[in-house]
Amino acid sequence: xxxxxxxxxxSFRQEIRTFINDVLPPEIKERQRTKVLNNxxxxxxxxxxxxxxxxxxxxxxxxxxxxxxxxxxxxxFIFSExxxxxxxxxxxxxxxxxLGPVLYTYGSDELQDRFLPMIREGATNWAxxxxxxxxxxxxxxLRTSAELVGDKYIVNGQKIWTSGASHCDWGFFLVRTDKTxxxxxxxxxxxxxxxxxxxxxxxxxQINGDTHLCEVFxxxxxxxxxxxxxxxxxxxxxxxxxxxxERTTSSFIYWSKRELDRAKEIAxxxxxxxxRVADDPAFxxxxxxxxxxxxALEWSVLRVLAHEETDTPExxxxxxxxxxxxxxxxxxxMLQVDALGEKALRFYEASPVAPPPSEAWPDYVPGRTxxxxxxxxxxxxxxxxxxxxxxxxxxxxxL
Amino acid sequence: xxxxxxxxxxxLLDSAERLLSDSSGVExxxxxxxSPLGFAEVRWAQFAELGWLALPVPEEAGGLSGTIEDVxxxxxxxxxxxxxxxxxxxxxxxxxxxxxSAGEAxxxxxxxxxxxxxxxxxxxxxxxxxxxxxxxxxxMTARARGGGFVLDGGKIMALDAPSANQLIxxxxxxGEEGIGLFLVPSGHDGVAVTAYPLLDSTRAADIAFNGVAxxxxxxxxxxxxxxxxxxxxxxxxxxAFMAQAVGAMEAAVKICGSYVQERKQFGVxxxxxxxxxxILADMFVAAHQARSMLYHALANADQPEARRAAxxxxxRIVIGDASQLVSRNGIQVHxxxxxxxxxxxxxxxxxxxxxxxxFGDLAAHLERFGGSVLA
Ligand SMILES: Cc1cc2nc3c(=O)[nH]c(=O)nc-3n(C[C@H](O)[C@H](O)[C@H](O)COP(=O)(O)OP(=O)(O)OC[C@H]3O[C@@H](n4cnc5c(N)ncnc54)[C@H](O)[C@@H]3O)c2cc1C
Numbered sequence: 054x055x056x057x058x059x060x061x062x063x064s065f066r067q068e069i070r071t072f073i074n075d076v077l078p079p080e081i082k083e084r085q086r087t088k089v090l091n092n093x094x095x096x097x098x099x100x101x102x103x104x105x106x107x108x109x110x111x112x113x114x115x116x117x118x119x120x121x122x123x124x125x126x127x128x129x130f131i132f133s134e135x136x137x138x139x140x141x142x143x144x145x146x147x148x149x150x151x152l153g154p155v156l157y158t159y160g161s162d163e164l165q166d167r168f169l170p171m172i173r174e175g176a177t178n179w180a181x182x183x184x185x186x187x188x189x190x191x192x193x194x195l196r197t198s199a200e201l202v203g204d205k206y207i208v209n210g211q212k213i214w215t216s217g218a219s220h221c222d223w224g225f226f227l228v229r230t231d232k233t234x235x236x237x238x239x240x241x242x243x244x245x246x247x248x249x250x251x252x253x254x255x256x257x258x259q260i261n262g263d264t265h266l267c268e269v270f271x272x273x274x275x276x277x278x279x280x281x282x283x284x285x286x287x288x289x290x291x292x293x294x295x296x297x298x299e300r301t302t303s304s305f306i307y308w309s310k311r312e313l314d315r316a317k318e319i320a321x322x323x324x325x326x327x328x329r330v331a332d333d334p335a336f337x338x339x340x341x342x343x344x345x346x347x348x349a350l351e352w353s354v355l356r357v358l359a360h361e362e363t364d365t366p367e368x369x370x371x372x373x374x375x376x377x378x379x380x381x382x383x384x385x386x387m388l389q390v391d392a393l394g395e396k397a398l399r400f401y402e403a404s405p406v407a408p409p410p411s412e413a414w415p416d417y418v419p420g421r422t423x424x425x426x427x428x429x430x431x432x433x434x435x436x437x438x439x440x441x442x443x444x445x446x447x448x449x450x451x452l
Numbered sequence: 453x454x455x456x457x458x459x460x461x462x463x464l465l466d467s468a469e470r471l472l473s474d475s476s477g478v479e480x481x482x483x484x485x486x487s488p489l490g491f492a493e494v495r496w497a498q499f500a501e502l503g504w505l506a507l508p509v510p511e512e513a514g515g516l517s518g519t520i521e522d523v524x525x526x527x528x529x530x531x532x533x534x535x536x537x538x539x540x541x542x543x544x545x546x547x548x549x550x551x552x553s554a555g556e557a558x559x560x561x562x563x564x565x566x567x568x569x570x571x572x573x574x575x576x577x578x579x580x581x582x583x584x585x586x587x588x589x590x591x592m593t594a595r596a597r598g599g600g601f602v603l604d605g606g607k608i609m610a611l612d613a614p615s616a617n618q619l620i621x622x623x624x625x626x627g628e629e630g631i632g633l634f635l636v637p638s639g640h641d642g643v644a645v646t647a648y649p650l651l652d653s654t655r656a657a658d659i660a661f662n663g664v665a666x667x668x669x670x671x672x673x674x675x676x677x678x679x680x681x682x683x684x685x686x687x688x689x690x691x692a693f694m695a696q697a698v699g700a701m702e703a704a705v706k707i708c709g710s711y712v713q714e715r716k717q718f719g720v721x722x723x724x725x726x727x728x729x730x731i732l733a734d735m736f737v738a739a740h741q742a743r744s745m746l747y748h749a750l751a752n753a754d755q756p757e758a759r760r761a762a763x764x765x766x767x768r769i770v771i772g773d774a775s776q777l778v779s780r781n782g783i784q785v786h787x788x789x790x791x792x793x794x795x796x797x798x799x800x801x802x803x804x805x806x807x808x809x810x811f812g813d814l815a816a817h818l819e820r821f822g823g824s825v826l827a
């Protein structure tokens with residue numbers, strides 16, 4: 054064991070930092086930094102994907118033959134970290150990090166040729182249509198059906214919590230193609246165009262004023278049979294692959310690092326009774342704990358990236374990352390809220406343009422609480438904290 | 453000490469149950485969020501008819517001379533129903549300041565109007581960067597001029613100010629010790645109110661005062677006494693807000709209890725999972741302890757300032773921690789539904805977050821109580 058950071062990675066980091074600084078338009082960076090809510094900046098996200106694509110870096114984690122950069126897991130880690138630190142827009146996760154890997158691993162040549170370029174070029178936004186009103190933690194019980202009639206599937210059912218569906222062009226859906234077998238074996242993975250007749254999207258008003266989450270109603274939607282990925286009945290396997298593929302990103306480590314920096318900015322900017330929040334011993338203790346916990350999480354991420362050998366299955370470590378990562382997102386966003394004190398209670402409408410700052414209301418105020426509210430979801434999506442603990446108990450202890 | 457409710461208290465809670473449970477709920481709250489003032493004038497009028505606005509107001513001013521316990525019980529009900537009316541600002545906070553300055557002729561009249569439901573008053577005290585708990589961070593000035601005063605300065609986060617006809621404004625009187633509390637019409641020349649909603653759909657405002665010329669009798673209370681009166685009033689408001697938090701928590705626990713018995717996953721109700729049962733048990737413990745500490749604060753409400761403040765901060769700590777535990781777990785057991793604006797639990801979350809931060813947040817109360825514990 055030799056744990057010092059590889060010096061070559063430091064120069065790689067410098068190269069990436071310079072690159073982002075050169076190509077990220079300042080107005081996009083500024084809007085990302087000050088936006089009030091998520092939905093507000095979709096056009097910037099798409100523009101950014103196109104910029105990255107022009108530089109061959111829109112999907113660095115894909116295999117080289119599909120447009121990847123051939124970087125090591127550590128290099129990809131550093132790239133992501135620098136993107137977040139620079140306030141770059143998010144990837145279109147559904148396309149680049151979820152569907153993409155499923156397609157290049159299991160999709161036919163035809164589907165790969167048709168869809169991978171769209172994703173890579175940032176031409177499309179993708180919705181993940183897995184969860185249903187009655188099928189959340191128990192995803193395998195999903196009921197949305199797809200019946201093969203001639204060369205088309207006829208899809209009927211309802212999805213919920215489909216993030217961003219209202220602005221997505223395409224979606225990948227888990228559908229039931231066989232009701233006669235064990236639930237997991239009757240599920241298929243289907244690509245659906247969101248403007249197909251019979252698809253209705255409703256935005257869900259959220260706890261934080263945003264409407265990013267959606268319901269998707271599918272009423273006799275006709276989908277070309279060729280848009281089923283891989284084999285019918287294999288959808289569950291592909292979905293599990295998808296969720297496991299992005300093991301380390303579920304830690305949200307890069308995001309949390311940036312948000313902790315932002316919490317520090319607030320603590321240095323806010324004072325109460327002539328004392329900066331940053332000089333309050335109680336806040337200093339919380340910051341110290343958050344920073345230490347984040348370091349621990351980072352090392353855990355690195356261990357998973359390096360496939361460190363342990364005597365428990367690697368998936369157990371993935372649950373560690375998900376559990377701690379989600380808890381830390383919540384603690385760090387609440388640290389921002391608490392550092393703002395009562396000011397955090399002001400409600401801001403969703404807007405791409407931040408309200409003009411003033412002495413009492415610096416530009417770090419709008420949007421913080423909205424993010425802290427939706428961060429409650431971190432312990433819910435992608436396998437709730439309780440479900441993660443069930444998994445961990447099984448993997449680590451055989452319980 | 454008597455834990456049983458008096459006849460008046462029982463009547464109060466019956467009336468609260470009737471009015472509030474009929475008129476509350478997610479649809480109502482969402483409507484209020486979009487409404488101009490964040491609450492419905494018709495319900496405020498009903499509050500007056502039921503005598504709620506007269507509750508702590510002294511009989512001489514047309515009130516019911518109710519106790520702080522009466523006020524707390526009513527506020528538990530208001531908290532259960534997530535009422536957004538400016539009850540605490542007008543009746544508890546302004547009501548107490550006016551009562552303490554009853555020597556001034558205008559004060560008795562104002563109390564009568566509060567009781568009748570025709571006058572709403574908000575406190576404009578907090579300034580940017582001031583310590584919200586010590587209450588002495590006042591930079592705003594009042595200069596004596598022509599037998600009256602001229603006010604200059606700015607306030608932020610004045611709770612319920614957008615719906616108030618009058619403001620009680622704190623300012624340093626030039627050349628004098630302490631602060632003065634002034635009664636200022638919110639539409640007065642030189643007063644600029646910038647209103648905004650808070651997370652729980654109540655409203656607050658930043659207020660700029662530029663050369664606001666007032667008559668001498670606008671000064672309700674001055675000198676070193678003013679800060680003491682302000683602290684008493686804020687402590688009573690804090691008790692009322694704690695009562696609302698207790699009501700909100702108890703309601704949230706019930707809502708979660710029902711939800712986990714309805715929601716099914718893996719073919720069974722999620723309430724059959726031990727993980728969920730333990731979360732609910734934790735929530736129950738927290739809410740129980742929260743009510744206990746409300747009682748502790750009430751028992752010490754009339755004690756001298758230091759003792760009252762210590763009891764209050766101790767209660768704010770337990771209730772603040774409990775609010776976080778209940779509201780966070782409340783969302784967790786709801787899964788995705790907890791993140792929507794269409795389920796009640798998210799509304800409780802936001803209210804509890806607000807109540808935790810008014811008049812000193814958890815950090816401030818921890819520090820203050822820590823100081824008295826280790827003194
Ligand atoms: C912000 C957000 C974004 C999302 N984005 C998407 C998306 O883009 N696409 C998509 O398909 N889905 C998405 N989801 C859905 C998400 O994956 C589900 O919310 C999640 O799977 C939980 O399901 P549920 O909400 O139905 O909660 P439930 O499954 O009903 O859970 C309710 C409670 O019961 C507990 N519980 C359930 N089963 C057990 C058990 N066996 N043991 C112990 N406790 C249990 C849970 O932990 C939780 O506390 C998103 C959700 C959120 C909140």
